[in-house]
Every structure is written in C-alpha cells, then in structure tokens.
Amino acid sequence: MSTTDQRVAVVTGAARGIGAATAVRLAAEGRAVAVLDLDEAACKETVEKITAAGGTALAVGCDVSDEAQVEAAVARIVQELGAPTILVNNAGVLRDNLLFKMSVSDWDTVMNVHLRGAFLMSRACQKHMVDAGFGRIVNLSSSSALGNRGQVNYAAAKAGMQGFTKTLAKELGKFGVTANAVAPGFIATDMTAATAERVGMGFEEFKAAAATQIPVQRVGEPEDIANAVAFFTGDAAGFVSGQVLYVAGGPLN
Numbered sequence: 476m477s478t479t480d481q482r483v484a485v486v487t488g489a490a491r492g493i494g495a496a497t498a499v500r501l502a503a504e505g506r507a508v509a510v511l512d513l514d515e516a517a518c519k520e521t522v523e524k525i526t527a528a529g530g531t532a533l534a535v536g537c538d539v540s541d542e543a544q545v546e547a548a549v550a551r552i553v554q555e556l557g558a559p560t561i562l563v564n565n566a567g568v569l570r571d572n573l574l575f576k577m578s579v580s581d582w583d584t585v586m587n588v589h590l591r592g593a594f595l596m597s598r599a600c601q602k603h604m605v606d607a608g609f610g611r612i613v614n615l616s617s618s619s620a621l622g623n624r625g626q627v628n629y630a631a632a633k634a635g636m637q638g639f640t641k642t643l644a645k646e647l648g649k650f651g652v653t654a655n656a657v658a659p660g661f662i663a664t665d666m667t668a669a670t671a672e673r674v675g676m677g678f679e680e681f682k683a684a685a686a687t688q689i690p691v692q693r694v695g696e697p698e699d700i701a702n703a704v705a706f707f708t709g710d711a712a713g714f715v716s717g718q719v720l721y722v723a724g725g726p727l728n
C-alpha cells in the first residue's frame with residue numbers, strides 16, 4: 476500500500492493510557508492516526524511520540540458524547556488525514572459508587588461517554604468504511620461487564636458495548652467491515668491509579684494486590700491491549716467479527 480492510500484485510524488481517548496498505546500501501535504503498523512481526546516492540547520504527547528518514530532498523526536479535540544462535536548471531528552479527520560476505515564472506541568470514564576449512593580448524573584455520564592460515544596463515532600465513521608468496502612471497528616469493553624461491585628453504571632455500559640459490537644458485526648459485515656470488542660482486566664493506567672486513590676491505597680500496593688489474583692501474576696500494561704487491537708484491525712483479521720476477547724492474564728468466566 477502506498478502512502479497515498481495509507482489507512483486512516485481513529486482512536487478515541489488517545490491522550491493517555493490504553494488509547495495512547497493503541498494509537499502508537501497502530502501508527503507503527505503504518506496507519507495514519509487521528510489521536511482524539513476531550514482536549515486537543517492533551518493529545519500532543521501521543522502525536523509527538525508517533526511523529527518522532529516517523530509516523531503520521533493528527534491531534535483532535537472532541538467530546539465523543541456530543542453529536543455536533545463528533546460530526547465536526549470526523550469531517551476534519553477526512554479533510555486532514557483522509558477517510559477513516561479503522562475506529563477504536565476507547566474513550567472512557569469511571570463514576571463508581573454503590574447503587575444506593577449512585578447519582579443520576581454519574582449513571583448518565585458513564586452511559587454517555589461509553590455507549591452514546593461509541594454509537595456516535597461508529598455512525599459517523601461507518602459511511603467511510605462502507606464507501607471503501609473495508610472497515611475495522613474495535614470497542615473497549617471490560618472484565619467489569621461480567622459484574623463488579625460499585626460499578627453498576629460501568630458494568631452495564633461495558634456489557635452494552637458487547638451487544639453493540641455484535642450488532643455492528645451483523646449489520647456491517649456485508650460491506651467488508653468487522654466489529655470486535657476487547658475486554659481488558661486490570662491495566663495500569665491513570666484510571667486504575669484513580670481507583671487506588673479512591674480506596675485509599677498506594678498504586679504500587681494496589682497493583683501488587685491485584686497481581687496475586689491474576690493467573691499470570693502481573694497486572695496488564697496498555698501495550699497488552701494495543702497488541703489485541705492491532706490484531707483485530709489488521710487486514711488479516713477479516714474473518715473474525717462480533718467477538719469479545721478478554722485480555723486479563725487469565726480466564727474470567
């Protein structure tokens with residue numbers, strides 16, 4: 476493939492953590508990558524990492540739960556990088572609390588970022604995939620989809636991502652578009668560091684305690700997830716669709 480028909484990938488929530496590692500990994504695979512996050516300036520570090528390694532990247536500021544911002548962001552990506560045919564719906568937030576203490580706002584925020592965000596981004600990008608007769612959508616689910624105390628909102632959203640993924644696979648397969656979900660277990664990022672802080676533990680101690688419960692005896696790194704996303708977004712994965720891959724250092728169910 477020449478540089479003029481280089482595939483364009485969009486990774487949401489790519490300023491840090493799993494999204495940043497995924498953006499860097501997809502760029503290393505030769506993709507031109509739209510590094511999308513709430514704040515364009517926060518995407519700078521990821522973009523610089525990609526360009527320093529000789530890749531192509533564009534920082535895009537966008538709230539994935541806002542329809543107008545999503546439409547504008549995708550239009551800009553088409554203009555500045557080209558039509559996106561790879562989409563990784565990774566943007567995410569936690570608003571943990573036990574059911575009896577959970578506010579409506581915390582419920583809605585989690586639903587809006589994960590589910591509404593993935594819906595809006597997928598709807599905006601699918602047209603370009605259908606036009607190209609090729610597409611790869613990867614949605615970030617979580618081991619919490621199986622149920623997790625204090626995460627009734629997040630667990631529902633991440634289980635929702637799985638049904639969303641399977642339906643995209645059924646609707647879009649005939650256009651050469653696959654959709655799969657990656658469901659991480661414990662990955663060391665700002666998100667899990669914030670959880671450690673919330674429960675009053677140091678991050679190192681929190682990770683060590685988590686590792687004892689994981690068969691491979693370590694917590695995951697963002698690159699562990701980026702590797703799985705790279706597989707699903709590759710040209711060679713065209714017969715793999717509608718799947719949920721738990722990447723958790725062991726089986727979960």
Ligand SMILES: NC(=O)c1ccc[n+]([C@@H]2O[C@H](COP(=O)([O-])OP(=O)(O)OC[C@H]3O[C@@H](n4cnc5c(N)ncnc54)[C@H](O)[C@@H]3O)[C@@H](O)[C@H]2O)c1
Nearest residue numbers: 488492493513538539565566567617659661662664665666
């Ligand atoms: N870290 C883990 O252990 C873990 C486990 C399972 C699933 N996940 C999922 O993986 C994904 C990435 O997690 P992470 O640990 O890298 O989190 P993180 O908090 O380190 O990064 C998430 C990124 O998403 C961005 N974001 C949040 N709301 C957004 C919005 N409305 N629009 C655009 N960007 C937005 C944030 O600004 C941030 O840069 C999330 O979907 C998360 O739920 C993480």
